[in-house]
Amino acid sequence: MDKVYRAAIDLLKKGEPFVLATVIQHRGSSPRGAGSKMVVKCDRTIIGSVGGGKLEADVQAAAEEVFKTGQTRLLDFSLTGADAADTSMICGGDLTVYVELLNSSVGPVAESMAGLNKIIRRGGRAVLVTLVAPGLGQDFGNRRCLILTDGQVFGNLPDLASNAELITARMNDLISHNQPALIPGQGQTEAGLPFQLYLEPILAEPRVIIFGGGHVSYYVAQLADLVGFRVVVMDDRVEFANQDRFPMAGEVVVAPYEGVVDRLGVSDNCYLVIVTRGHVHDLTVLAQALKTSARYVGMIGSRRKTKLISDHLLTTGFTPADISRVHSPIGLSIHAETPEEIAVSIVAELIQVRGEGMRGLFARHV
Numbered sequence: 001m002d003k004v005y006r007a008a009i010d011l012l013k014k015g016e017p018f019v020l021a022t023v024i025q026h027r028g029s030s031p032r033g034a035g036s037k038m039v040v041k042c043d044r045t046i047i048g049s050v051g052g053g054k055l056e057a058d059v060q061a062a063a064e065e066v067f068k069t070g071q072t073r074l075l076d077f078s079l080t081g082a083d084a085a086d087t088s089m090i091c092g093g094d095l096t097v098y099v100e101l102l103n104s105s106v107g108p109v110a111e112s113m114a115g116l117n118k119i120i121r122r123g124g125r126a127v128l129v130t131l132v133a134p135g136l137g138q139d140f141g142n143r144r145c146l147i148l149t150d151g152q153v154f155g156n157l158p159d160l161a162s163n164a165e166l167i168t169a170r171m172n173d174l175i176s177h178n179q180p181a182l183i184p185g186q187g188q189t190e191a192g193l194p195f196q197l198y199l200e201p202i203l204a205e206p207r208v209i210i211f212g213g214g215h216v217s218y219y220v221a222q223l224a225d226l227v228g229f230r231v232v233v234m235d236d237r238v239e240f241a242n243q244d245r246f247p248m249a250g251e252v253v254v255a256p257y258e259g260v261v262d263r264l265g266v267s268d269n270c271y272l273v274i275v276t277r278g279h280v281h282d283l284t285v286l287a288q289a290l291k292t293s294a295r296y297v298g299m300i301g302s303r304r305k306t307k308l309i310s311d312h313l314l315t316t317g318f319t320p321a322d323i324s325r326v327h328s329p330i331g332l333s334i335h336a337e338t339p340e341e342i343a344v345s346i347v348a349e350l351i352q353v354r355g356e357g358m359r360g361l362f363a364r365h366v
Contacts, residue, residue, distance in 0.1 A: 003228070004037040004048035006120065008102065009113050016042060017103030019063040023050050024132060024198045025182050028079075028093025035180045035200060042067075050097055055079070062099050072136040073099045098132050098198065108142050108155040115146035115154030116202065120230070120250075123204040123267065125149045127171050131157060131185065133195040146202070147171070157197075159187035167199060174201045205230040206269050206295070206354060207250075211257070211285045212276035213240030216300065219343030220273060221246050227351060229271065234260060236281075257281045261288035271296040271350050273330065283309050290322045296353045298330035298346065 004020075011018050019040040026034050038048040038056070040063040050059055055077055062073050075097040102109055112128065119126060131143035145155030147167055157163050163186050174181060178201050185197040208224045210217045213235035221231045225248040234253035235241035241254045253264065257276065266272065272289045274297070276282050282299055286309065289297045299306070306328040313323060331345030332352065 004039055005113075005116055007039050007047045009117050009120075011039070011041070012102065012104070012110055012113050017067075017101060018042065019066050019099060019101055021050050021059045021063060021097050021099045022130070022198070024096050024098045024130075024180070026093060026095035034095075034182075040067075051095075055095075059097055059099065062097075066099050066101050070101050070137055072101075072132075072134055074132070074134045075099060098130070100130075100136070108157075109144050112144045112146040112155030115148065115152070118154075119148075119202055119204050123265075123269065125175050125204070126202045127167055127174055128200045128202050129155075129157060129163070129167055130198040130200070131189075131195050132182070132198050133189050133193060135191070136189060149175070158185075158189070158195075162186040163197060167197070170199060174199055175203065177201075178203065204269060206271060207232055208271045208273060208350060209234065209264055209266070210273045210275065211235075211260075212274070212281070213237065213245065214275065214277060215339035216275045216342050216346075217273075218245070219340050220275070220346050221248055223343055223347040224350065225249075227347060229350065232264065234264070235276075257284045259288070261285065261292060266292040266294050268293040268295050270294045271353070272298065273346060273350075274299040275330070275346075279305060279309070283312065286326065287313060287316070287318075290318060290325065296327065296350060297325050298327035298349065300330045300342075301328060303329060 008018065008020060021038045021040065023034050023036040036050050038046055038050045038059065040046050040060060046060065050056055059075065062075055066073055078094050104110055115126065116128065118124070126146050126148040128146050129144065136143065142156040142158055145153055145157050147153050147164060149171065166183065166186065170181060180198065180200045183197050183199065185195045189195050206229055208229040209232045210220055211234055213233055217233060221233055225231050231249045232251045232253065233241055233246045233249045234255060236254065236256050238254045241252050243252055246252055272294045274282050274285050274289065276285065282301065286299055310323045327349060331342060332348045334345050336342045336345040
């Protein structure tokens with residue numbers, strides 16, 4: 001889940017208005033693709049990015065106007081010549097940015113964000129639908145909805161039934177390719193004008209579950225959060241597993257290592273990082289982890305430790321195929337030594353696995 005949406009959810013909960021800018025279409029080379037977003041807060045600070053340079057400055061200026069008028073804007077940019085150079089582009093392209101004011105803690109906009117929050121917390125897949133038209137005022141509330149794959153709808157759109165049919169026809173393709181789309185909508189705005197629908201696939205953020213709250217965990221949690229993972233930290237010691245130590249974590253769990261994996265709801269969208277304070281706890285967690293469908297299982301330790309633990313697991317009913325799922329020694333080989341460097345190597349490997357789109361089986365570390 002995009003950090004920009006997490007920020008938007010928090011702002012709506014607080015009742016703080018903000019401007020949301022979204023790249024809804026791009027052609028050719030552009031600094032950011034469709035789906036890139038930026039929040040502009042009341043104090044004019046920003047979260048996220050739509051491209052940097054002059055492009056982003058122009059969007060910020062448009063946001064100022066939207067704060068004053070409350071009306072949506074569509075901004076078209078042709079990134080050629082000086083504009084392309086300003087955004088560090090080698091060759092130019094075109095993109096369209098939709099800029100809108102969101103300021104309601106109730107109604108369809110808030111309902112759609114509540115649906116997003118549900119996906120953040122519990123997982124799931126959906127399509128977020130935004131009605132796109134210039135000049136819509138703040139009172140035009142029926143302009144965003146979230147349609148989950150199980151059929152639940154959060155929010156509202158004009159002529160929802162007809163538009164929902166259009167959306168559901170595209171849903172599987174959008175989610176499987178994780179690509180947004182801009183399509184004509186059915187119906188009209190309150191001013192009697194046609195509108196478009198921006199369809200954005202929403203997939204739950206991959207979760208990194210870190211077992212152990214020591215020095216390496218501390219840095220892994222920070223880096224994983226920065227690169228878009230939802231972080232969960234667990235340890236059996238409250239002094240090492242608490243929100244003060246891990247403010248970036250979406251969840252902190254204090255529990256015995258025995259049986260803990262089952263209570264964490266591990267799915268194929270989870271990455272398990274085993275960095276506890278000792279071999280016994282590492283073995284305890286690993287034996288549980290290998291019974292899950294986790295997308296990634298990594299364990300810290302030397303090759304000797306890895307072999308000892310692997311040999312033990314083989315005597316307790318696990319197969320060589322089970323053992324081959326484990327990334328151990330954990331992390332990419334970058335000659336890391338300090339906790340900070342080890343964390344970099346671990347998160348780099350998480351990014352690599354996420355990017356490869358691997359599911360189920362994992363290549364063994366060699």
